[in-house]
Amino acid sequence: MLRRNALKKAILLAGTISIAPDLLAKALADPAPILDQFPPIQLDLLTEMVDTIIPTTDSPGAKTAGVQDFIVLAVEACFSAQQRNQFWAALNEAEQACQKQMGKGFVECNDAQRIHFLHSLEDAPAPVSEPQFFQVLKELTLHGYFTSEIGATKALNYDPIPGVWIPDLPIDGNTKAWTPMF
Template identity: 45%
Template sequence: MNRRDAIMRVSTMMGGTLAAPWLTSMLSGCSNSPEEKQAILESFTPEVKNLLAEIAETIIPATDTPGAKEAKVQDYIADIVADCFNEKDRTAFFNGLNEFQKKANETYQKGFEQLEEAQRIEFLTKMEQEAKDYAEANKGNKEAPAHIFRTLKGLTLTGYFTSEPGATKALTYVHIPGKYQGCIPLEKGQKAWAT
């Protein structure tokens, strides 16, 4: 299976939560040189990575399965932005992340990382509604960048469910699945299949 097919399957599995600009960037391929990638990765300071880790962990918290932090989703997000986002999408990503943090500060007088769990959930719920409203207002406008929450949620879900902890502990994983069987009923309480 090639990268393009894998991305299309994951995006379908995630119910279309992936932002269109991000998906377009992924399908168009990587164009950054190793030097450019390193310069972009340096933009992901420890503070930025910590913010991404806390957002991702709020979206997919650790329960009886590992959370997004254990899957190192923040590193995945940094790699995807550095490898696959064009300059316009990278700028929109960092501007959106700054706006995200600014809104958290305006709402709670502290950054997202310092919020209590209930406040984080409340804030992300508001951001999700804002993202839906933004998408509706910009329907048909292909020049409008994706809302930062849709981008973060899409990258978090993809990063988590394609990571080793996400695929092997949150989903049912068979290392060597054998022959293809297109229709296998799930048993009650069974996790979705990773393979």
């Protein structure tokens, strides 16, 4: 039963993002009006959350790729008014929960505290009728990162003109994935 609800929520999220690609394209073409109206405190919180999900390692992280801006634009351009309100309210609730649990806000926490808190968000039960906040945030982060130039060229092995198929291509620990599906 829980698996069925999780699948419904994932399909709902994927459908929401895929329904309005033209709206997202317009928002991404001129992000200034939306980003200028967004509260800087919330943007800082979102920035640190996405950077904790995909930190800088041997490839640039989500913060460097500007994933936080993508999420703001995707939520504002593609989500319904109710979904937008739920997402931003859940972000604020997450910050309040972090202050209760850690004694300080997410931005002020160190890396270990941030990871611990995000794990607690991921493990928290969500109402059956709506997707879990952390799952939505994580999916938007992954989508934003791997469709960005940095994610596609630095984290993945971008090949603008695929060559021939090599059935016995040697793969070792340094081989990058070709797409975010692997």
